[in-house]
Amino acid sequence: MWKKTALCLLGLCANVALAQEMSATDIIRKAMDHYRGLTSYSEMTMTIHRPDWERSMTMQAWTEGEKRTLVRVVEPKKDAGNGTLSVDGNMWTYTPKINRVIKIPSSMMSQSWMGSDFSNKDVSKDTNIIDQYDHSLLEQYEQDGHQVYVIQSIPHEEAAVVWGKEILWIRDDWVLLEQQFWDQDGALVKTLKALEIAPMGGRNVATLMRMGNQDKPEEWTQLQTSAVEFDLALPANQFTLSNLRNPRE
């Protein structure tokens, strides 16, 4: 009896460990699916804050699957119509003022997207975290009636990722609470944090997110989501260059 219990416990522990090992990746996948859906449409306001200035722009974004994103600026007027299309890791921008679609060359992929704290790469490739990293569950705790999973993601040796590791806090309703970017010396560099969470479009989503730089607390970029819709039907040409150039109303 004693022996059996011990064995059982050991076996159970092993099972739990295995389950956790498997689930870390699943949790991340769930969170990404949750945040993008099969398809999604959202309206948001991006606020770029610097010590001496601040500006906001309102935009619309469409996503499909993990590899297609289209973002279009609605306000302010002088930026209206500026668009960014990202398909399979490639990225194009369109500026109505010069009426040109420009492919973002690889040399500019690490540069900031529209002057924000997000890079072009962040915008075009935000789901590659799933298969380019090794994920492990660090801990799990309860908060406000939700389970929160803390997952450490370490990029593969040849993954095109500069970070030493990322740590993600994901709630059991698959809302990403916080994502920390650590350098290879173990120092925190950037943090993406959900400041407000509210039900929208049928699920709980982070309606206010802020990307902040650890070394410069006075510089951050905030994304306020005002409307979101998931799993809607998008036209087949939604993620094409012609649609980037001539938006269908």
Next chain:
Amino acid sequence: MRYPFATISTLAWRNLWRNSRRTLIMLAAIAVGVWAMIFMAALMRGMTDQMVRNGLQTLPGEVQVHQRDYRADPSVVNSMAPPSRGLLAALLEPPVTAWAGRVRVPAVISSERGSRSVTLLGVDPAAELILGSLPEKIVAGRALDAPADRGVVIGASLARRLETGLGKRVVLMSQDTDNNVVDRGVRVVGIYHARLQGNEDRFVYAGRAAVQGLLGIGDAISEIAITGDDYRRVQHWYPRIARAAGDEFETLPWTELDPFLGSMLAVQDGFTLVFMVVVFLALSFGLVNTLVMAVFERVREIGLMQALGMRPGLILGQIMLESFYLLGLGLLVGNVLAVATLKPLATGIDISAVAQGMEMMGMGAILYPALHIQDMLMSTAVVIVLGLLASLAPAWRASRLDPVAALTRD
């Protein structure tokens, strides 16, 4: 007078030391002038040498073969197949001493805290080593060991700018032939030090096969760099390579790959000569003045010699010899001085205080003066020829004195 020349040379020598203080001052002036000519020429030659050598190092190989459009648009689209048949045979023949095929594409390297545009060089370390185009000094870590090496070697300055270091992962990003973004995380296996900081920032070395894999170009390369015996003699052998490569490719010597460097050597000689003449012109006023005074003081004496039957030609010769001795002694002292000051500086002069400015000209923080025998010969020729020309006037006047008038002058 059986030996007029012996007599006038003795006279000239003794006259020289009659007013020894004046002669010594003039001698010092000539010596300093000559020293300045040689010293400056050595410094300038050191500068050009270094510019050319640094230039050749960043453009390794005195002859390069490219796909026709590569130089206009150095992208991966304009790569070419590795050399085969005729070209390969030409590359294995003397005077070619080494050659290497390399991939050279623009890329971006990023770390956690920054990203920079760089030139990514996919190299075959063994071949490049013979070519002498790999960074001279690895300050940390190791050099690349094989074309398949999956690490990168970056410059010390680049590492500082990216706030990364040895053993860290960085991300290389470039484009494939369809203009799609390709990227990969790579580990920094070595950090190099280059003579020019600009090069440290600009060049990232990686294994050739690894880069070809990243870009998805099979075994294609961007350029073939070839080196032969002496970089100054490249005109003699590069046409043969060009013929072997054929019209499909563009084969150019370094003088055309970098016309600035090419013209530098040609300009250098003329520049040195101009500089020497300018220094001498300043000197010549002192020289002529000294001789005019010497003649002026000796008017009666010259009159007497003429009255005793010395021909004007000998008087002219005597003054010219006097000037020649002066110039010769000055040259000797000046040359010895120049060699004596340049020898201890052969290990290099630290000019790091102004290194940033010099770097714009393609120079390092240490200047190595180059003493060339031809510069010493050139300064000697300039001083003797122009010096004698300058002394012709006073000598001519002395030889044309009217003996009676000269003797009766107070």
